[in-house]
Amino acid sequence: MSGRKVKNMEEFAVVSGISRPTVSKFFHDPESVRKSTRRKIEAALEQYDYRPNIFAINQNRKLTKTVGIVVPYLADPFFAEIARKIERRCIEAGYWPTLFSSHGERKYESDILETLRSLKPAGVLLAPVGRASDRAAVETFCKNVPTVLFDSNIEDMGAAFVGSDNFSFVSQSVDYLTRSGSAPVFFEMRTPPNPNANKRRLAYIEIMEKLNFKPQIIQVEGEGWEFEQFGYQGAMRVLAGDELTSDTVLCSNDRLAIGFLAAAYEKGVQVGIGPSATLRVASHDDHPFSRFTCPSLTTVAHDYEAVSNRSVETLFRLIEEGGTFDSRDETLFPARLILRASA
Amino acid sequence: MSGRKVKNMEEFAVVSGISRPTVSKFFHDPESVRKSTRRKIEAALEQYDYRPNIFAINQNRKLTKTVGIVVPYLADPFFAEIARKIERRCIEAGYWPTLFSSHGERKYESDILETLRSLKPAGVLLAPVGRASDRAAVETFCKNVPTVLFDSNIEDMGAAFVGSDNFSFVSQSVDYLTRSGSAPVFFEMRTPPNPNANKRRLAYIEIMEKLNFKPQIIQVEGEGWEFEQFGYQGAMRVLAGDELTSDTVLCSNDRLAIGFLAAAYEKGVQVGIGPSATLRVASHDDHPFSRFTCPSLTTVAHDYEAVSNRSVETLFRLIEEGGTFDSRDETLFPARLILRASA
DNA sequence: ATCTATTTTTAACGCGCGCAAATTTTGAAT
DNA sequence: ATTCAAAATTTGCGCGCGTTAAAAATAGAT
Incomplete structure (x- = not known):
């Protein structure tokens, strides 16, 4: 992390002694190149601290690595918690999650869906605001973007629903x-x-x-x-x-x-x-x-863990299958009684 | 919202009867084109539902419209609340805020800063995790990206600090x-x-x-x-x-x-x-x-309102001034006593 | 050393839009 | 009708990377 600045992949390819397409391949999947080249690139990576330009990457890919997460109200620790779990899962799977809160309002939800459309995400995990949702907006969105609903169901929308029973x-x-x-x-x-x-x-x-x-x-x-x-x-x-x-x-x-x-x-x-x-x-x-x-x-x-895990799994399966399921399945996880002092 | 699909600005320019550079100008600032052309574009916009490709936009701009917001712990309603206020301000100002939570951990904070660097944001509002922060990582980040710290101060880092007294x-x-x-x-x-x-x-x-x-x-x-x-x-x-x-x-x-x-x-x-x-x-x-x-x-x-407003204002001023202030100023807002039943 | 399968390189195009310079059109004032 | 500044258009390059096809190099096995 000392050397000259490296602006783009071209320059980085030069300093690492590898051709640009191979470097590109490396950033896609480090395992896809020979061990010796991988080492060269990683060595250069330590010296020059280069990162591919996210915008340029996503411009040409048909399938972005972005995943949208939308919750109705982030100031509610319940949603903050589940959003956190989902975020982590996505990162582990190599995706790039982006978190949005509808703040309980229809307008925000619709705006977020608009924004998400132009983000061209690989998929979206959506917990709708519910009664306040603009059903038409959600519907058209789901038709254009692979979407899994969670927490709160809207009939027949999205490719699947995951929530608690x-x-x-x-x-x-x-x-x-x-x-x-x-x-x-x-x-x-x-x-x-x-x-x-x-x-x-x-x-x-x-x-x-x-x-x-x-x-x-x-x-x-x-x-x-x-x-x-x-x-x-x-x-x-x-x-x-x-x-x-x-x-x-x-x-x-x-x-x-x-x-x-x-x-x-x-x-x-x-x-x-x-x-x-x-x-x-x-x-x-x-x-x-x-x-x-x-x-x-x-x-x-709630079985937080199960709901968040299954939501993410379902979305990834959806993405792999090209954005649609044969049938829309709803997964409901059972709840667990917690006895404390109030009753 | 009925007509044929429109893939890019070129095609959209054709169907709206306006040249592409002018259309581009329109999306930058609708007020910057003549009223008659604006109307033509808006008419086409209703028919064809086109949106410029975000990735292509940000690729060439020297100054992105992205703003990063980083809080230490989003599951804390305090931060959820202040993040919400800040988000809204940014949107009103025409920026595109992206929210991140460090989940109280150094590793997450550092990862987020890494991600943010490749996002090339116009500026960042950062509430550090504090003691857990990797000072070196924060420091190099602040040197490369216009950053305003809020809520929790780290001496001499960022271009300014806004918080409560x-x-x-x-x-x-x-x-x-x-x-x-x-x-x-x-x-x-x-x-x-x-x-x-x-x-x-x-x-x-x-x-x-x-x-x-x-x-x-x-x-x-x-x-x-x-x-x-x-x-x-x-x-x-x-x-x-x-x-x-x-x-x-x-x-x-x-x-x-x-x-x-x-x-x-x-x-x-x-x-x-x-x-x-x-x-x-x-x-x-x-x-x-x-x-x-x-x-x-x-x-x-806390004076939530004042802190969030001033943070955002300071960041925008920082962006306008090219990323640096002459001196690092720290703004502290006074607090307000709330008498309730416990004392 | 020879052959073969795998990996890397070379070369080149495309993505969608920003941006700039030169040119043309527009609309309002004279 | 003439003038002229403002706005729109034409033209064309560039951004950083994905992607592909063909050529070349490499590594492992015989």
């Missing part, structure tokens, strides 16, 4: 709550941005009826992704009135639960499973912060 | 705590990854001495960025013993405080300002979740 979440939480106490009331947003919420509600109703309990649903107001705030406000109202028909509350997701617990604390309502507690609260997702709520949150965990 | 944080929290009760013990990590922590400790000591109080510092173990966990473990130990020499604790940052509050709750220690409370806890940062802790966290807030 919402039924599995609710079945485990309701099962546990009814066995260990009384049947839960379901606490959710009236207009949730994410379709998973709807699936969870339906699962709740189905499971409760199967167990011969009457489903009770409390829906709180709020538009957007500030779930904690909506949970807090809703809980303040609920805890002030007599809307609560059970001593057990099952929140649709952890972020609502975090708000709920904050409200309960403020109202002096003892949450937990001890003898002094008057309310149990459980939830779904195993949000990174759910271990640190007061009390710590009993919840049902 | 750590002294202002601590001065306000200590002032408030001493006036409203007793002087606080300072609760922090023994080996914090972020240099801001050191500045806060020094500020604490200085302010306490000025007020004629004896500084008391509790340092907890932990390597990495799982601050809540370290705060929780540390607090469990502290609350079990008699290390606590005051009824007031000032945490170095909110994430530690979140862990601390979880431990206090578990230990049955009443935190807050009411008559029944035995412990006050305050902190710094105004983390997005600090409103929802139990009790809600009294803290000192």
